[in-house]
Amino acid sequence: MTYCIGIKTKEGIIVASDSRTNAGFDNVNIYSKMFTYDVGDRTIIIVTSGNLGTSQAVYKSIEKDLNDKNVIKNLNTCEDFDQVAKYVGGLNIKHSSPKGINTDTVLLGSTFIVGGQIKGQPMELFLVYPQGNYIKPADSKPYLVIGEVKYGKPILDRVITPDVSIGDASRCALISMDSTLKSDLTVGPPIDFVVYKKDELKITSQKCLNLNDKEFSKVSGEWSEGILKIFNSFPRFDWEK
Amino acid sequence: MTYCIGIKTKEGIIVASDSRTNAGFDNVNIYSKMFTYDVGDRTIIIVTSGNLGTSQAVYKSIEKDLNDKNVIKNLNTCEDFDQVAKYVGGLNIKHSSPKGINTDTVLLGSTFIVGGQIKGQPMELFLVYPQGNYIKPADSKPYLVIGEVKYGKPILDRVITPDVSIGDASRCALISMDSTLKSDLTVGPPIDFVVYKKDELKITSQKCLNLNDKEFSKVSGEWSEGILKIFNSFPRFDWEK
Numbered sequence: 001m002t003y004c005i006g007i008k009t010k011e012g013i014i015v016a017s018d019s020r021t022n023a024g025f026d027n028v029n030i031y032s033k034m035f036t037y038d039v040g041d042r043t044i045i046i047v048t049s050g051n052l053g054t055s056q057a058v059y060k061s062i063e064k065d066l067n068d069k070n071v072i073k074n075l076n077t078c079e080d081f082d083q084v085a086k087y088v089g090g091l092n093i094k095h096s097s098p099k100g101i102n103t104d105t106v107l108l109g110s111t112f113i114v115g116g117q118i119k120g121q122p123m124e125l126f127l128v129y130p131q132g133n134y135i136k137p138a139d140s141k142p143y144l145v146i147g148e149v150k151y152g153k154p155i156l157d158r159v160i161t162p163d164v165s166i167g168d169a170s171r172c173a174l175i176s177m178d179s180t181l182k183s184d185l186t187v188g189p190p191i192d193f194v195v196y197k198k199d200e201l202k203i204t205s206q207k208c209l210n211l212n213d214k215e216f217s218k219v220s221g222e223w224s225e226g227i228l229k230i231f232n233s234f235p236r237f238d239w240e241k
Numbered sequence: 242m243t244y245c246i247g248i249k250t251k252e253g254i255i256v257a258s259d260s261r262t263n264a265g266f267d268n269v270n271i272y273s274k275m276f277t278y279d280v281g282d283r284t285i286i287i288v289t290s291g292n293l294g295t296s297q298a299v300y301k302s303i304e305k306d307l308n309d310k311n312v313i314k315n316l317n318t319c320e321d322f323d324q325v326a327k328y329v330g331g332l333n334i335k336h337s338s339p340k341g342i343n344t345d346t347v348l349l350g351s352t353f354i355v356g357g358q359i360k361g362q363p364m365e366l367f368l369v370y371p372q373g374n375y376i377k378p379a380d381s382k383p384y385l386v387i388g389e390v391k392y393g394k395p396i397l398d399r400v401i402t403p404d405v406s407i408g409d410a411s412r413c414a415l416i417s418m419d420s421t422l423k424s425d426l427t428v429g430p431p432i433d434f435v436v437y438k439k440d441e442l443k444i445t446s447q448k449c450l451n452l453n454d455k456e457f458s459k460v461s462g463e464w465s466e467g468i469l470k471i472f473n474s475f476p477r478f479d480w481e482k
Contacts, residue, residue, distance in 0.1 A: 154424050157423050158465055183391070183395050223471060230463070230471070234408075234409075237436075239438075
């Protein structure tokens, strides 16, 4: 399984993904699920959950198309993020429905979060489905999650508002990821973590965080301590001594 | 769907359940999922998730058996909590496999959390499966959850330790319930909430909490405020201004 988060704040976009893959409980591995591209007038960040073969084939095709001078559509020729999402969706369908495979019994689909900015256009964040179609997050809850989405959702629902700062959104993404890591063995480190600030047209910060890395362990540790402080300050029930 | 929590602390047991039932998205209703019994030498608290017909039939059978003087096994004749769990498991199997129904296509099973104490014995907490067998929670994580268990798990994993106080465990149960209510529409109020203190042999506190009830809204509100305070006190990233 997998857990990926994309958050769109007014100041920028945050994207995070875990690295654990498993083909059965006894076949666990580590692969990056993130693809980043910031060249020229555009910054594009993609993360994926679902069938690893399909996800890797899509990333490979994206790279191949970027290096192919005769290709009509690639990340550089897309005029806007709708076209980027449609392009990723098309590759997703292509690689998840190979001829001769019974796709009724084997799940080959993948899901993607695609975010970033093209010069002169607004920042965008899309969720691309295995069927190739895509959605934007609601303005009132400007985040998207894919994979094992339930454990980390409550903290996002409490903190991510349209006016959240990019710093708080980043810390919230790390806590959401940490909560999922702690409660679900199929989601694991390291965490690929990218911050893109609006109109910079290049990635502001890109890190591969392990549990003991300063940035991650500080947020995770202060969160755990902070929670206990809240518990200490709660009013007591009548039946408590 | 449903969300129920049972926590066993050194000082006592906490059990909470939501009240939303749905037979399809457009057929939503409110039913209590809790059964309590504190008569004589024993206090028994039961909550349930799964097929509502089966759950209600089990509760009905428990009551019928209590009033039947010729019955061999009921909640009063069980010698210990293993027998209580086995008895509930037996009723569960009986009511979830009626003759003439194709149970391959219709899911009739229910799951139960059974907790409490019989005089002179230790407090107990069990999870009874649709198959009738049952487990205890691990000593290191003394809680059980059934139904929509993922949203509310991270806070339990961070707060519920073998040494947690019964007050903190109660507040944690309410926050875990609140997180699930906020993130999942299939879990809804009111919340049946029971506290049993060790060796009291009667229920210490039993409430049916609505969202605007003082006890629930205070914990939920202070939690939301406390979280934002933690966010304000976090160290900043290098890339933040």
